[in-house]
Amino acid sequence: MLLNADFSLSAALAPEDYQWVNSPQNGVERVMLDRVGKEKARATSIVRYAPDSYFPHHLHPGGEEILVLSGTFSADDQDYPAGWYLRSPPKSGHKPYSREGAIIFVKLWQMLADEDRQVAIDTQDTKNWQPHGERQVCHLFSNDNEQVSLQRLNAGEALFTTDIVGGAELLVIAGELIDAGQIYKRGGWIRLPTGELPKINAGAEGVTVYLKTGHLSQIESIDFTSL
Structure with missing residues (x-):
């Protein structure tokens, strides 16, 4: 899948134009902002977790960057309310979920292979x-x-x-x-x-x-x- 995949061009999306689509996991939806690849992709998305939804444990070969926009996002028994910025380097993995529901901004497969820093910052x-x-x-x-x-x-x-x-x-x-x-x-x-x-x-x-x-x-x- 190619979506806003020409990075020499501008791209934009207003929230009133969001189109939510189901992910492979029940209770998790996303708005695709840009994407190169299928389910395994270089992707920028807004992801919405319904209460008590989750993804099984999985790896991110190209790393993952998250900003929690609302609700509480959790991973591996750690809770991250709205405002937390998380950065997991290539080859890291986790089991993400949300008890109360959450909306997060996510960037996948957008780090260089030698990045190795784990980051967690409370912007509140x-x-x-x-x-x-x-x-x-x-x-x-x-x-x-x-x-x-x-x-x-x-x-x-x-x-x-x-x-x-x-x-x-x-x-x-x-x-x-x-x-x-x-x-x-x-x-x-x-x-x-x-x-x-x-x-x-x-x-x-x-x-x-x-x-x-x-x-x-x-x-x-x-x-x-x-x-």
């Missing part, structure tokens, strides 16, 4: 936020390949002030983001290719976004041949 903890100019930033992960953070912008503030290097991807966590007149509310997703300076601004009440940059410059170095 104010100690994890620092001022950066006029905005507040919660740093989540950084290496030579990508930079990941949550960013809180004031009303009308521009998200980008320089050309994008290595592409960018963002998800609206709270508030509104305005891109060329299009308003993206909570759950809105945008992916941008390298070399652009898009005019994307926070809405009237400000905005909190998940922001990943740099990762699309390395897309050709990830091995999709086994997907």
Whole structure:
């Protein structure tokens, strides 16, 4: 399956246009944002767990990145309420489930093979936020390949002030983001290719976004041949 698979092009989805589809596991649905491959895929998705739903234990050969958007996501007897950022390197595995139900943002098979850091950050903890100019930033992960953070912008503030290097991807966590007149509310997703300076601004009440940059410059170095 190929969905938004040309990473030299922009892609976007507003939450009002979500199309939920069933996963192979009962009680787990997803909105596919981009995808290269079938069930085993390089994929970016919004995943919804019904109460008491789960996946059996499985491995992630290409790694997995998760941001818990609502409810409580659990894995291997650890609970992660809304706001937790989780990053599991290639060849890691887990048994994910949710007792109360949860919605999570998930990125699969998007790490370089030599990444080995396990990350778990509570973005609701104010100690994890620092001022950066006029905005507040919660740093989540950084290496030579990508930079990941949550960013809180004031009303009308521009998200980008320089050309994008290595592409960018963002998800609206709270508030509104305005891109060329299009308003993206909570759950809105945008992916941008390298070399652009898009005019994307926070809405009237400000905005909190998940922001990943740099990762699309390395897309050709990830091995999709086994997907």
